[in-house]
Amino acid sequence: MYVKVVEVIGESESSWKSAVQNAVKDASRRFDNITGVEVYNLTADVVDGDLVDFKANVKIAYTE
Numbered sequence: 001m002y003v004k005v006v007e008v009i010g011e012s013e014s015s016w017k018s019a020v021q022n023a024v025k026d027a028s029r030r031f032d033n034i035t036g037v038e039v040y041n042l043t044a045d046v047v048d049g050d051l052v053d054f055k056a057n058v059k060i061a062y063t064e
Helices: 016-030
Strands: 003-012 034-047 050-063
Touching: 003 016, 016 034, 016 050
Parallel strands: none
Antiparallel strands: 003 050, 034 050
């Protein structure tokens, strides 16, 4: 069994957790058998002192 890894960026207006979940949901539309996720970078934009537009860079592992 081989494990492949794809890097994606998830985005959300509400939280980093939602950004990661959105990345996994998007990846699951293209790749079957997702087995894990590594979050390696979290960023957000700031508007008027508030965090907005959360982004999560993730590596998603899957098998074929």
